Amino acid sequence: MAKITQDTKDIAEQAVTFIVATASKDGKPNGVPIGLTRIISDDEIMLVDNFMHKTRQNITENPVVAITFWAKEARYGYQCKGPARVETAGKHFDEAIQWLRSTGRNLQPKAVVIVKVDEIYYVGAGKDSSIRLDQMDTE
Ligand SMILES: Cc1cc2nc3c(=O)[nH]c(=O)nc-3n(C[C@H](O)[C@H](O)[C@H](O)COP(=O)(O)O)c2cc1C
Numbered sequence: 001m002a003k004i005t006q007d008t009k010d011i012a013e014q015a016v017t018f019i020v021a022t023a024s025k026d027g028k029p030n031g032v033p034i035g036l037t038r039i040i041s042d043d044e045i046m047l048v049d050n051f052m053h054k055t056r057q058n059i060t061e062n063p064v065v066a067i068t069f070w071a072k073e074a075r076y077g078y079q080c081k082g083p084a085r086v087e088t089a090g091k092h093f094d095e096a097i098q099w100l101r102s103t104g105r106n107l108q109p110k111a112v113v114i115v116k117v118d119e120i121y122y123v124g125a126g127k128d129s130s131i132r133l134d135q136m137d138t139e
Pocket residue numbers: 017030031032033034035036037048049050051052053054055056
């Protein structure tokens with residue numbers, strides 16, 4: 001498990017969309033922008049599925065997902081990787097419905113995708129590019 005740091009949460013707040021990458025069981029890649037995202041715990045990210053097709057199929061075949069987001073002003077971001085699970089009922093699904101309702105959006109989610117974050121990498125220019133956060137030199 002990787003602990004999602006406060007800076008990762010702050011950058012996620014500023015990010016407009018997350019890029020969600022999956023792959024089919026035979027390795028065909030698929031990347032999509034997802035706007036309805038929320039960090040729901042210190043090691044989980046929730047994505048709201050309104051329109052996913054290949055993404056959902058890929059998660060069924062091959063659950064490991066990579067999610068990348070960045071803040072335009074900060075000019076850096078993070079890449080989070082880990083297994084995803086799909087929930088079509090329950091606490092997280094109900095929260096997503098309430099959340100969409102509170103924003104006045106006329107969308108009925110099909111499911112939520114919960115990604116358990118195992119690895120976090122820094123993405124940005126400079127010496128820290130691609131460094132895994134739990135292996136970053138903090139001296
Ligand atoms: C800016 C933007 C935000 C999007 N946000 C979402 C979202 O929150 N949830 C969703 O299911 N699809 C969202 N989509 C649609 C997906 O990017 C994509 O069209 C959908 O997952 C179908 O592609 P797939 O078959 O590869 O999964 C968004 C698209 C754009 C351009």
